[in-house]
Amino acid sequence: MLGADNQQERLPENVENLKWYLAGFIDGEGCYSIAIRKSEYSKIGWTMNPLFQVYQHKDNDHVLYVCKEIIGCGYISHKGGNPLCTTYCVDKISDLIDKVIPFFDKYFLIGEKYNNFLLFKEIVIGISKKEHLNSGGFLHLARLAFQMNKHGMHRKITLTEIINSLTKSSETIRQTS
Numbered sequence: 811m812l813g814a815d816n817q818q819e820r821l822p823e824n825v826e827n828l829k830w831y832l833a834g835f836i837d838g839e840g841c842y843s844i845a846i847r848k849s850e851y852s853k854i855g856w857t858m859n860p861l862f863q864v865y866q867h868k869d870n871d872h873v874l875y876v877c878k879e880i881i882g883c884g885y886i887s888h889k890g891g892n893p894l895c896t897t898y899c900v901d902k903i904s905d906l907i908d909k910v911i912p913f914f915d916k917y918f919l920i921g922e923k924y925n926n927f928l929l930f931k932e933i934v935i936g937i938s939k940k941e942h943l944n945s946g947g948f949l950h951l952a953r954l955a956f957q958m959n960k961h962g963m964h965r966k967i968t969l970t971e972i973i974n975s976l977t978k979s980s981e982t983i984r985q986t987s
Contacts (some may be wrong), residue, residue, distance in 0.1 A: 814898060821968060824970035825880075828876070828880065829880060829913075829916075829917050830917055832876065832880055832910075832911075832917070833914065833917035833918065833919060834875075835864075835873060835877075836864055836877070836919070836923075837919045837920065837921050837923050837924075838921075838957055839864050839865055839866060840862070840863065840864040840865075840923065841861075841862070841863045841864075841865070841959070841960075842860075842861075842862055842923070842926050842927055842958065843860070843861050843863070843930075843958070843959065844858060844859070844860050844861075844907065844930070844933055844951075844958065845857075845858070845859045845860075845861065845951035846858050846952055846955060846957035846965070846967065846972065847859075848967075848975075852975060854943070854944065854945050855976075856948060856952075856972065856975070856976070858933070858942045858948065858951060858952070858955070859901065859938060860901065860903070860906060860930060860933060860934050860937065861898050861899060861900070861901045861956055862884075862899070862900045862901075862906060862910050862930070863897050863898065863900075864877055864897065864898040865889065865895055865896070865897050866895070866896055866897075866898075867894055867896070868888075868893075868894055868895065869895050871886070871896040874886050874896055874897070875898075877898050878898055880913075881900070881909050881910060881913050882909050883900055883902065883905035883908075883909045883910070884898055884899055884900035884901075884902075884905065885898075885899055885900075885938045886898050886899075887899065903937060906934045907934060907935070907938050908927055908962065911931050911934065911935075912914075914927050914931075914985045915931075917955060926958045926959055929954050929955070929957055930958065932954055933951050933955055935956050936950070937951065938955075945976045948972075948976065949972065949973065949976055952972050953969065956969045
């Protein structure tokens with residue numbers, strides 16, 4: 811009987827099977843996230859940065875290199891604060907639009923992560939259309955982001971903080987116009 815570690819070491823040789831394997835692997839080990847931060851450089855005072863990641867212990871990081879090769883973009887690094895963990899990351903909007911999203915449209919996920927992917931996809935498309943550069947568009951995309959990953963439970967800021975901040979900045983803009 812083979813253990814889980816051995817299963818990861820015997821990747822399918824057929825490329826189509828390999829892509830389905832990776833989709834399943836990512837369903838368990840991957841994450842779609844949207845970082846929302848205050849920014850003095852943004853006209854509306856906030857930035858939004860999408861990130862697709864897959865984590866793996868450094869002893870099994872060869873699977874991450876396969877992900878990078880098959881998807882065709884991104885980079886591999888050590889997870890900050892954990893030298894035993896390696897991560898495959900894609901954060902470039904054009905790569906998310908042209909490579910990551912089409913991959914998961916074809917090799918779809920079946921778990922809860924599928925719902926996160928659909929929200930992530932909508933947000934990334936909105937960002938690519940520059941919807942996040944105005945208060946209304948940013949708020950719409952932020953609301954979607956807060957529905958992801960168990961409804962944004964681990965966020966450092968709240969949606970209410972974003973709403974209040976955007977409302978104040980909109981009032982300031984109207985008063986100075």
